[in-house]
Amino acid sequence: MKEAVLPKPLRRPEAPQYPAYDTAQVAAVLARWADTSGNLLPILHDIQRALGHVPPGAVGQIARALNRSRAEVHGVITFYHDFRQAPAGRHVLKLCQAESCQAMGSRQLTAEVEALLGCRLGETTADGAVTLEPVYCLGNCACSPAAMLDGRVLGRVTRAKLERLLDAVGRG
Amino acid sequence: MVKVCVPRDSSALSLGADEVAAAIAVEAVRRGAAVRVVRTSSRGLFWLEPLVEVETPAGRIGFGPVDAADVPGLFAAGFLGGGEHALGVGPVAEIPFLKRQERLTFARAGVTEPTSLVDYEAHGGLRGLRRALSMAPAAVVEEVVASGLRGRGGAAFPTGIKWRTVAAAEAPRKYVAVNADEGDSGTYSDRMVMEGDPFVLLEGMAIAGYATGASHGYVYVRSEYPHAIAALEEALAVLRAAGWYGADIQGSGFGFDAEVRVGAGAYICGEETAMLESIEGRRGMVRFKPPLPAIKGLFGMPTVVNNVVSLASVPVILDRGARFYADFGLGSSRGTLPIQLAGNVRRAGLVEKAFGVTLRELVEEYGGGTRSGRPLRALQVGGPLGAYFDSSLLDLPLDYEALARHRGMVGHGGIVVFDDTVDMAAQARYAMEFCAVESCGKCTPCRIGSTRAQELIDRILRGEDAPANHAQLLKLCDVMESASLCALGGMAPWPVLSALRYFPGDFGLPPATEAARVV
Amino acid sequence: MPIPRKPERSVVTTCAYCGVGCGFRAETIGGRVVRMVPWKEGKANHGHGCVKGRFAFDYYDHPDRVKVPMIRGSIEEPWREVGWDEAIAHAATELKRIQGTYGRGSVGAVSSSRCTNEEIFLMQKFARVGLRNNNIDNCSRICHSPTQFGLQATLGAGAASQHFDSILQADVILVVGANPTEGHPVFGSMLKRRVREGAKLLVIDPRRTETVESAHCLADVHLALRPGTNVLVLDSLAHVIVTERLHDESFIRERCHWNEFEQWAALVGHARYSPDVVGPEAGLDPEHIRRAARLYAAGPRSTIYYGLGVTEHSQGSTGVMCLGNLALACGHLGREGVGVNPLRGQGNVQGGSCLGSWPHMLTGYRFVTDDAVRGSFERDWGIELDPEPGLRLPNMFDAALAGTFKAMYIQGEDPVQSDPNQNHVVAAMRSMECVILQDLFLTETAKFAHVFLPGSSALEKNGTFTNAERRVSMVRKVCEPLAGLEDWQITVRLMNAMGYPVHYDHPSQILDEIARLSPAYEGMSFELIERNGSVQWPCNRKDAPDGTEVLHTRSFPRGRANFMLTAYVPTQERTSDRYPLLLTTGRILSQYNVGTQTRRTGNLAWYAEDVLDIHEADARQRGIVDGDWVSIASRYGSTRLRARISERVSQGTVYTTFHFAQSKANAITSDLSDWATNCPEYKVTAVEVVRMQARQAADRAVAAEVSA
Amino acid sequence: MWSELRALRDEIDYGTPPRDGAPVTLTIDGVAVTVPAGSSVMLAAAEARRAVPKLCATDMLEAFGSCRVCLVEIEGRRGYPASCTTPVEPGMAVRTRSDRLQALRAGVMELYLSDFPAADIPGGWSELHEVIQATGVAQHPYGRGENHLDAPVDESNPYFLFDPAKCIVCSRCVRACEEVQGTFALTIEGRGFASKVAASQGQPFLDSECVSCGACVQACPTQSLVEKSLFVGGYRRADSP
Amino acid sequence: MSGPAKAPGGEQAVIDVERLVAMANQIGDFFAPYPRGQREEGVRNHLRNYWDPRMREALLAYVAASGGTGLHAHVLDGLRLLATPGVERKAYAGPPQ
Known part of the structure; x- marks a missing residue:
C-alpha cells in the first residue's frame, strides 16, 4: 500500500490574482464604449482618467468585455507611453526632450529639475508628490523649452518658473 | 463695447x-x-x-x-x-x-473665434463644401488632383491621386482618417489648425468623404494636444447641430460623421498604417504596404488617410478652384506650405508661403536670427528624421526637390534653429535615442539598429577605435535606410549622417572632405 | 541554455487521441520518441496540434506500462507473470470452458477505438469466428452509436457529411452539444478561424463554453438549454423554419420524399414546438430560438457540428435525426460549407463504427440479419456465422448480472471507469469468471480481470485510423512494441488458439480483407494511402478512386433522404426536491477520456483532478465556496469532488469531467440510455450537492481513500 | 486556402501561404516561374528553387515583413522590397542575389547576432542557424551592448521552455497563437528595443491563457521556444497517480 | 413506479425483464408519432435487427405470460408482429415509406 498522500492541489487559477480595484467604474467605462468599434484606446484613457492608472486586474475585465485576450490588452497597454500600470505621483511633470526644446536648453533644464526633485526622468519623488517624465514634443516648439504639469502646457520654462509652479500645487 | x-x-x-x-x-x-x-x-x-x-x-x-x-x-x-x-x-x-505671408490655409488663424460657425462662415467657411456638394464626386476628386496638392504630413504623396484610388475601390464602407498625430519636434501647424480653425479641417474631411464615398471619419489626435481635442469635439457638435455633419448633410443625401480618437504617446502612430492599427484598438505597429490603406485601410476598408494641413487646404481649393491654388508654388511643389520656425529663433512662428522661399529668408528675415543672439550653427528641417544643415546651405529653397537633392526633406515643414552652443554629436545621438524610444519594434534594423547606433556614437565620442566605429556607424545607417520597414527606421540615420557630414569635429573626427559634403 | 539535441529519425503517423486524427512526425533519438511535430501535409490538421497529441506522448514508455502477460485465478489473487504462449493458451482454454458450460452466447468481446482499423476488424472477426457469436461491441456504444443510427436513418450514411476543411466555407456554423475548442482543439481552431473571418456562430449547449465565448470568438446566438431538452429545442428550430416557410422546397422535392417532409412539418409545426412554448420549458428566450432558426435557414451555407451533448441522451438518436432533418429541410447538404458532422471522441471511433464491431452489424454498416451480406463474409471466412444480433455492451453487463454472461475479451477499453452506473458495472464484472483485458496499463477494469495481455500503443504498431471526417490515415510503427506484440498479433494468436487458423504478415493484408468485404473501403489499400497521404471513404475503384470529401453531392446512399419523425419524449431522469440539480459531464482540453494516457503525462500541470463546476447562486445556497469538497449524490450513487464556482454553467446545472478514476464520476450517472442504441444518458443526471466537512479533514479522507 | 496548402511538399517552407488567383508569370534571377496571383515574391522564388533567406516568414502564417533578411531587387523599382510582403506581378523581374543584397542581409544578421547568445551559434540547428549559414554571417562587430541575454528562462510549461535570450522578436509565436490556434495568449510587451514576447500579462506560460497547443514552438525559428524533451535530463514525466 | 411483474423462469432471462420492458417502451415512444401500421412495423424492425434474440424471446415470454402489462399498446402490437412467423427479415431503413 502506498503512503497516503494528499490529492494534487486544486486546478490552477484561471487568472492570476491582482490587487482589488474598482470594477464598477471599469464596467461603467466599458458600457460607455460598448458600441464603438476599435474602442480599446478610449477605454484605457477613460479608465486611467477614472482610476489614475489601468490596474492589472482590470485587464481581464476589459478583455472579456471586448472579446479579446488579456495578452492583447496587455500588449496595447505596454505599447503606449501614456498608460500606467501603477498609480503616478500626486502630480505629473513632463519635460519636453525633443530638438526644439534642446535648442533652448532643455537638457540643462532637465538636469536642474532632476536635481531639484531628487529623482530622474521616469521616476517619482520619494514622497510620492511628483512623477517626472520625458515627453517628446508638446507642439509648443515656438515657446521652447516646454513642459506639462498635470496636463497643463507650459512655455518658455525655466527652473525658477517650475519651482514656483510646483510650490503652488503643493509639492511635498 | x-x-x-x-x-x-x-x-x-x-x-x-x-x-x-x-x-x-x-x-x-x-x-x-x-x-x-x-x-x-x-x-x-x-x-x-x-x-x-x-x-x-x-x-x-x-x-x-x-x-x-x-x-x-x-x-x-x-x-x-x-x-x-x-x-x-x-x-x-x-x-x-x-x-509678407500668403495665408490660404491659415487665413482665419487668430482672426475668428475657433468654434463659432457664424464667424467661420463670415470668413469664407463652408463655401468649399457647398461647392463640392453641387458637383459630382468624381469632379471633386479631379479638382483636388488639378490643384497639385501634395500630402503635407511628410510623404508628399499627391492627395487627389490617393482620393482617386479610394473612390474607385468597391467596398461596403469607406473611411476618412485624419492623421493629427503631429509628433515632429518643431512643428505645430496641425495643432494650430485644430485649435484655431477646427471647422476647416472638418470641412475638408467632409469633402474628402463626399469625393470618395466615405461615410465616417476619424481624427487621430495625439494626447499631448488636449486643447486641440477639446476644440475638435466642440466644433463637431456645432456642425452636427447645424446639419453640416450627420446622416444627411444639408439635405444633399450625403451622410458623413466623424469622431475624435486620442493617441496615447506613440510617435510611430504618425505613420499612417500604425495610426490605423491604433484606431482599431491595437498596438501601433506599422503594417507593410501594399495593400495601400486606400485599398485596405481602417477595419480592412478603403481609407483616405490625410494629414491635417492637407485636408485643411482642401476647402480653399474647392472654394477658389484648383487653378487658384496651383498658381502658388513652383515645379511639382504647388500651393502654399505652412512653415514652422522653432527652437533658438528670435521670432518663432508660423509662416505660410508658397513653395520656393529660401531657408535664409525664413530664418533671418522672418525669424530674425537666433533668440540667444549667438551665431546660428545648425538647422534641422523636417522633424526629428530630417537632416541637419549648416549655415552654408541657408540659400536652399524650401521645396521637395531641392531638399531631396541635399538628402533632406520638407517633412511637415518644421525648422528648428540651433546656435553655436549646440553639440551636434549629442544631437546625432539623440536622433537614434528618439528612434529607439519611439520604434514600434517590428522591424529589426529599427528595433536593434537604433540602439546599436547610439552605442557606436558613444564609442566614437569616447575615442574607442573611432575610425572603425565610424565606418561601422555608416554601414549601420545604410542598413537602416535600405532595409527598414518604414520611414522611422529608414530616416533616423539622416540626422546622424548629416551631422557627421557637416559637423565631424563634434564627433572628434577629422574634417570631412569637400567630396563628402557634396551628396 | 544548452543547444537542444537534434532528433535522428522521424516517422509520419497519426495521433491516437481525439477524432480529429492529426498527422504528426514522431521524432526519435536513440529509438525513444522525443517529440511529435505536427505534419503540415496532414489533411486533418495542416501542421497544427494540441496539448495532447503534440506533447502528451510520454505515457507510451511510462514505468507503469505492463510489458509481460499476466494471469490469475481470481481477482483476489495477485498477478502472476507468464509468457505469451501460456497467457494465450490460458485465455483460450477459459473461453472454451465457459462456452462449454454456459453456452456459446455467454462470452463476448469489446474492441477499442484507440486501436487501428485492422485491429478492430480482427476483434469483430474474433467474436464471429472465434467465439462464434455476435457479442461484439465497441466504445462508440457509449458515445456516438446514435450518430450512426440517426444519420443512417435520415441521410443514409452514419458518418460526417463533410471533410473538416469544408468549415472554412461555411457562413453559419451551428454547434450542438460540443465544445470543439476543448474536445477537438485542432478543429476548434479552424472553427474559430472561420468565425474570425465572419461566419455566424450558433451554439446549443447548457454551458457557456470556450466555443460560446473566448477571445475573438463569440456566438451570435447561444441557446443555453436545460440538459435533456435537445430534441425539444431542435424541433422548435424546425418549427420556426416550417412555419415561417424558410425551408428549401426544391431541394426537398428533388432529394427527399415530399410526403415525409409534410408529415414531419406537421409534427414540428404543431404549437407544441413553438418557441413560445418551448422557451420556458428549455430555459430559453423564444426570440433566441427564432433568431437561431432564421440564421441557420438563411445560410447560404450553414453547417452543423455536434458532439456527445446530442448523443448521450435517452433521445440521443432522435437528436441526431433532428439535425439530419434540419439540414434536409434547408437544403444544407451535398456542397462545401454545409452538412451534418459528428465530432468524435476517440481517435478511431469512426473506424470502430465502420469495421463492424457491432452486435447487429457487419463491416460496412450492414445487418448481420441480412443473409446476402452475411453470406459474403461466410464465403470469405469459410465459416458459418450467427444470423442473430448479439449483446450490446450494457446488455452484456446486464446479462452478467443475470448470470448468463461469464467472460469477456476487452481490448483497450476501461468500462469500469468510462461506463455509466459504475456500481452496476462493477457488480457485473465481479460476477464474470474470466475477463481478458488487453491494455497498456493496469486500469480500473484490470482490477476485475483474470488475464492481462499487455498491448501496444499507437507508436508501436502499423495500421490505419479513420477520423471523424471519414479520413483513413496511416499509423506507423515508430518504435518496437514494448511487450513484444502489436495488438493485432495478440488477437490473431488468440483466434488461432480458439481453433480458427488465420495468418497475416502485415496489417496491410487485413486492410485488403476489409476492402474486399466493405463497399465503402473497396478501393482502400496501404499503397493508396501511402501515395495520397490519407483517403476518405467512400473509396472505390470505379467512382471514387481517391476517396470522397463531401457526401451526398448528387444523391443519397438510398437515393433519397428521409425525414424522421422526432417527437420530444422527456427523459425519465427528473429533478426532484431530493435531487434538484442536473449534472452534465464533458471533457477538458488537457485530459483525455478516462485519463489512462494523459494522467501519465505533464498535462497534470493544467488539470490534476476532476472538479465540479457550480453556479455561484447554487453554491451560495449550499454554503459552498470555491475549492470546497462537496459530495454529489444521485439516485444511483455518490462521489465527492472539489467545487469550482463557475460562470460557465447556468443556475441549476452542475458539470464535471470524468478523467480521473478517483473521482468516480460514473458512480452517479444513471443507467438510462438512448432508446435506439443504449448509448448512456451521461448528460443528464439529477443530483444534489452538499458541502463536505472542513476542507482539511476532507483532504485527508479523500487521500486515505485514494491511496487505499 | 487549405486546398492549396495540400499541394505543398513537406520539407519546403514557401514562406507565405498559397493563394489561388489566376496564373502570373515572372522571372526570379532570370528563371521564369508561374504562380497564382496574390502569391508573394518569396513564394515564387521558392517555387523557382531560388529560395530567399527568411526569419519572420513561414507558410503557416500570413506575411509580416519584420525580419528584413528576405529583401530582393526588382527591376524598375527603387529600394529593396521584402519578398514576403511583395505580391507578384506579371513580367516582374526579381533578383534574389547580389552583392548589395548580401551586404544588407549581412548587416541585418549582424544586428540579430548582437543580441543573441554567441555560445549558441556554433552547433545550433534552427532556422536562424540556417540563415546564418546562408548569409555567412556568424559574428557581429558591435561588441557588448544593451541586450536581453540575461533574461530568465521560463520553464513553467511542462513541455517547452521559453528562452528570451534567443528570441529575435519576429512575432511568429504571437501570430501562430492568433492565426493558427486562435487563442491570442501571446503578445509583444513594450516596444522598440524593449519589445519582448509575453504570455498574457507577462506571466509564466503555465499561468497564462496559453493552452499549450505548441503552435508557437512550431513557429519559432530560433528555438527560443523549444521542447524540453530535446534536452538531456531537462524534462521529467508526471508521476503515476 | 408501476413496473411489470417478474418474468417467469427468471433464471434464464438474459436481462432483467423490467429493463427490457422499459427499453421496448422507449422504442415505442419514438415510433408513436408514426401512422398506425408504420408504428408497429417500426417497433418490430427495430427489435428484429438490434436485439439479441434472447432479449426478444424474454420479452415475448413475458408478454405471453403476463399479457404485456406495462408495455405501450403499439409496442405490444409490434411484438405480436415480431412473433408472427414468416415475416421476412427486412433490413432496417427507417420506418416503412
Whole structure:
C-alpha cells in the first residue's frame, strides 16, 4: 500500500490574482464604449482618467468585455507611453526632450529639475508628490523649452518658473 | 463695447493667456469699461504671445507679449482705443512677419473665434463644401488632383491621386482618417489648425468623404494636444447641430460623421498604417504596404488617410478652384506650405508661403536670427528624421526637390534653429535615442539598429577605435535606410549622417572632405 | 541554455487521441520518441496540434506500462507473470470452458477505438469466428452509436457529411452539444478561424463554453438549454423554419420524399414546438430560438457540428435525426460549407463504427440479419456465422448480472471507469469468471480481470485510423512494441488458439480483407494511402478512386433522404426536491477520456483532478465556496469532488469531467440510455450537492481513500 | 486556402501561404516561374528553387515583413522590397542575389547576432542557424551592448521552455497563437528595443491563457521556444497517480 | 413506479425483464408519432435487427405470460408482429415509406 498522500492541489487559477480595484467604474467605462468599434484606446484613457492608472486586474475585465485576450490588452497597454500600470505621483511633470526644446536648453533644464526633485526622468519623488517624465514634443516648439504639469502646457520654462509652479500645487 | 481678442491657442495658454483674459475682464469691470473679451486663436506670431488684439476702426491693434500684470497698465494707456504702450505692435495685419505671408490655409488663424460657425462662415467657411456638394464626386476628386496638392504630413504623396484610388475601390464602407498625430519636434501647424480653425479641417474631411464615398471619419489626435481635442469635439457638435455633419448633410443625401480618437504617446502612430492599427484598438505597429490603406485601410476598408494641413487646404481649393491654388508654388511643389520656425529663433512662428522661399529668408528675415543672439550653427528641417544643415546651405529653397537633392526633406515643414552652443554629436545621438524610444519594434534594423547606433556614437565620442566605429556607424545607417520597414527606421540615420557630414569635429573626427559634403 | 539535441529519425503517423486524427512526425533519438511535430501535409490538421497529441506522448514508455502477460485465478489473487504462449493458451482454454458450460452466447468481446482499423476488424472477426457469436461491441456504444443510427436513418450514411476543411466555407456554423475548442482543439481552431473571418456562430449547449465565448470568438446566438431538452429545442428550430416557410422546397422535392417532409412539418409545426412554448420549458428566450432558426435557414451555407451533448441522451438518436432533418429541410447538404458532422471522441471511433464491431452489424454498416451480406463474409471466412444480433455492451453487463454472461475479451477499453452506473458495472464484472483485458496499463477494469495481455500503443504498431471526417490515415510503427506484440498479433494468436487458423504478415493484408468485404473501403489499400497521404471513404475503384470529401453531392446512399419523425419524449431522469440539480459531464482540453494516457503525462500541470463546476447562486445556497469538497449524490450513487464556482454553467446545472478514476464520476450517472442504441444518458443526471466537512479533514479522507 | 496548402511538399517552407488567383508569370534571377496571383515574391522564388533567406516568414502564417533578411531587387523599382510582403506581378523581374543584397542581409544578421547568445551559434540547428549559414554571417562587430541575454528562462510549461535570450522578436509565436490556434495568449510587451514576447500579462506560460497547443514552438525559428524533451535530463514525466 | 411483474423462469432471462420492458417502451415512444401500421412495423424492425434474440424471446415470454402489462399498446402490437412467423427479415431503413 502506498503512503497516503494528499490529492494534487486544486486546478490552477484561471487568472492570476491582482490587487482589488474598482470594477464598477471599469464596467461603467466599458458600457460607455460598448458600441464603438476599435474602442480599446478610449477605454484605457477613460479608465486611467477614472482610476489614475489601468490596474492589472482590470485587464481581464476589459478583455472579456471586448472579446479579446488579456495578452492583447496587455500588449496595447505596454505599447503606449501614456498608460500606467501603477498609480503616478500626486502630480505629473513632463519635460519636453525633443530638438526644439534642446535648442533652448532643455537638457540643462532637465538636469536642474532632476536635481531639484531628487529623482530622474521616469521616476517619482520619494514622497510620492511628483512623477517626472520625458515627453517628446508638446507642439509648443515656438515657446521652447516646454513642459506639462498635470496636463497643463507650459512655455518658455525655466527652473525658477517650475519651482514656483510646483510650490503652488503643493509639492511635498 | 470694445472687442478684445485673447488667444486660446495652447502656446498662448502656456504663457498665461487665460490669466491675461481674466485680468482684462476684471480690470474692465473695475474701470467700468465696456469690453467683450473674445477667445480667438493664435496668429502664429508666437514671440508676441500672449498677443492681445483690440478691435478698432483702424483694424485690430496688437499688444504683446502681455502678462496679466501688464493689464492695468494697458488700460491706463488706453489700449482699448489703440493707445500707445510699450507692448504695442500696431495693426496686427501690418506686422511684416504676417503681412509678407500668403495665408490660404491659415487665413482665419487668430482672426475668428475657433468654434463659432457664424464667424467661420463670415470668413469664407463652408463655401468649399457647398461647392463640392453641387458637383459630382468624381469632379471633386479631379479638382483636388488639378490643384497639385501634395500630402503635407511628410510623404508628399499627391492627395487627389490617393482620393482617386479610394473612390474607385468597391467596398461596403469607406473611411476618412485624419492623421493629427503631429509628433515632429518643431512643428505645430496641425495643432494650430485644430485649435484655431477646427471647422476647416472638418470641412475638408467632409469633402474628402463626399469625393470618395466615405461615410465616417476619424481624427487621430495625439494626447499631448488636449486643447486641440477639446476644440475638435466642440466644433463637431456645432456642425452636427447645424446639419453640416450627420446622416444627411444639408439635405444633399450625403451622410458623413466623424469622431475624435486620442493617441496615447506613440510617435510611430504618425505613420499612417500604425495610426490605423491604433484606431482599431491595437498596438501601433506599422503594417507593410501594399495593400495601400486606400485599398485596405481602417477595419480592412478603403481609407483616405490625410494629414491635417492637407485636408485643411482642401476647402480653399474647392472654394477658389484648383487653378487658384496651383498658381502658388513652383515645379511639382504647388500651393502654399505652412512653415514652422522653432527652437533658438528670435521670432518663432508660423509662416505660410508658397513653395520656393529660401531657408535664409525664413530664418533671418522672418525669424530674425537666433533668440540667444549667438551665431546660428545648425538647422534641422523636417522633424526629428530630417537632416541637419549648416549655415552654408541657408540659400536652399524650401521645396521637395531641392531638399531631396541635399538628402533632406520638407517633412511637415518644421525648422528648428540651433546656435553655436549646440553639440551636434549629442544631437546625432539623440536622433537614434528618439528612434529607439519611439520604434514600434517590428522591424529589426529599427528595433536593434537604433540602439546599436547610439552605442557606436558613444564609442566614437569616447575615442574607442573611432575610425572603425565610424565606418561601422555608416554601414549601420545604410542598413537602416535600405532595409527598414518604414520611414522611422529608414530616416533616423539622416540626422546622424548629416551631422557627421557637416559637423565631424563634434564627433572628434577629422574634417570631412569637400567630396563628402557634396551628396 | 544548452543547444537542444537534434532528433535522428522521424516517422509520419497519426495521433491516437481525439477524432480529429492529426498527422504528426514522431521524432526519435536513440529509438525513444522525443517529440511529435505536427505534419503540415496532414489533411486533418495542416501542421497544427494540441496539448495532447503534440506533447502528451510520454505515457507510451511510462514505468507503469505492463510489458509481460499476466494471469490469475481470481481477482483476489495477485498477478502472476507468464509468457505469451501460456497467457494465450490460458485465455483460450477459459473461453472454451465457459462456452462449454454456459453456452456459446455467454462470452463476448469489446474492441477499442484507440486501436487501428485492422485491429478492430480482427476483434469483430474474433467474436464471429472465434467465439462464434455476435457479442461484439465497441466504445462508440457509449458515445456516438446514435450518430450512426440517426444519420443512417435520415441521410443514409452514419458518418460526417463533410471533410473538416469544408468549415472554412461555411457562413453559419451551428454547434450542438460540443465544445470543439476543448474536445477537438485542432478543429476548434479552424472553427474559430472561420468565425474570425465572419461566419455566424450558433451554439446549443447548457454551458457557456470556450466555443460560446473566448477571445475573438463569440456566438451570435447561444441557446443555453436545460440538459435533456435537445430534441425539444431542435424541433422548435424546425418549427420556426416550417412555419415561417424558410425551408428549401426544391431541394426537398428533388432529394427527399415530399410526403415525409409534410408529415414531419406537421409534427414540428404543431404549437407544441413553438418557441413560445418551448422557451420556458428549455430555459430559453423564444426570440433566441427564432433568431437561431432564421440564421441557420438563411445560410447560404450553414453547417452543423455536434458532439456527445446530442448523443448521450435517452433521445440521443432522435437528436441526431433532428439535425439530419434540419439540414434536409434547408437544403444544407451535398456542397462545401454545409452538412451534418459528428465530432468524435476517440481517435478511431469512426473506424470502430465502420469495421463492424457491432452486435447487429457487419463491416460496412450492414445487418448481420441480412443473409446476402452475411453470406459474403461466410464465403470469405469459410465459416458459418450467427444470423442473430448479439449483446450490446450494457446488455452484456446486464446479462452478467443475470448470470448468463461469464467472460469477456476487452481490448483497450476501461468500462469500469468510462461506463455509466459504475456500481452496476462493477457488480457485473465481479460476477464474470474470466475477463481478458488487453491494455497498456493496469486500469480500473484490470482490477476485475483474470488475464492481462499487455498491448501496444499507437507508436508501436502499423495500421490505419479513420477520423471523424471519414479520413483513413496511416499509423506507423515508430518504435518496437514494448511487450513484444502489436495488438493485432495478440488477437490473431488468440483466434488461432480458439481453433480458427488465420495468418497475416502485415496489417496491410487485413486492410485488403476489409476492402474486399466493405463497399465503402473497396478501393482502400496501404499503397493508396501511402501515395495520397490519407483517403476518405467512400473509396472505390470505379467512382471514387481517391476517396470522397463531401457526401451526398448528387444523391443519397438510398437515393433519397428521409425525414424522421422526432417527437420530444422527456427523459425519465427528473429533478426532484431530493435531487434538484442536473449534472452534465464533458471533457477538458488537457485530459483525455478516462485519463489512462494523459494522467501519465505533464498535462497534470493544467488539470490534476476532476472538479465540479457550480453556479455561484447554487453554491451560495449550499454554503459552498470555491475549492470546497462537496459530495454529489444521485439516485444511483455518490462521489465527492472539489467545487469550482463557475460562470460557465447556468443556475441549476452542475458539470464535471470524468478523467480521473478517483473521482468516480460514473458512480452517479444513471443507467438510462438512448432508446435506439443504449448509448448512456451521461448528460443528464439529477443530483444534489452538499458541502463536505472542513476542507482539511476532507483532504485527508479523500487521500486515505485514494491511496487505499 | 487549405486546398492549396495540400499541394505543398513537406520539407519546403514557401514562406507565405498559397493563394489561388489566376496564373502570373515572372522571372526570379532570370528563371521564369508561374504562380497564382496574390502569391508573394518569396513564394515564387521558392517555387523557382531560388529560395530567399527568411526569419519572420513561414507558410503557416500570413506575411509580416519584420525580419528584413528576405529583401530582393526588382527591376524598375527603387529600394529593396521584402519578398514576403511583395505580391507578384506579371513580367516582374526579381533578383534574389547580389552583392548589395548580401551586404544588407549581412548587416541585418549582424544586428540579430548582437543580441543573441554567441555560445549558441556554433552547433545550433534552427532556422536562424540556417540563415546564418546562408548569409555567412556568424559574428557581429558591435561588441557588448544593451541586450536581453540575461533574461530568465521560463520553464513553467511542462513541455517547452521559453528562452528570451534567443528570441529575435519576429512575432511568429504571437501570430501562430492568433492565426493558427486562435487563442491570442501571446503578445509583444513594450516596444522598440524593449519589445519582448509575453504570455498574457507577462506571466509564466503555465499561468497564462496559453493552452499549450505548441503552435508557437512550431513557429519559432530560433528555438527560443523549444521542447524540453530535446534536452538531456531537462524534462521529467508526471508521476503515476 | 408501476413496473411489470417478474418474468417467469427468471433464471434464464438474459436481462432483467423490467429493463427490457422499459427499453421496448422507449422504442415505442419514438415510433408513436408514426401512422398506425408504420408504428408497429417500426417497433418490430427495430427489435428484429438490434436485439439479441434472447432479449426478444424474454420479452415475448413475458408478454405471453403476463399479457404485456406495462408495455405501450403499439409496442405490444409490434411484438405480436415480431412473433408472427414468416415475416421476412427486412433490413432496417427507417420506418416503412
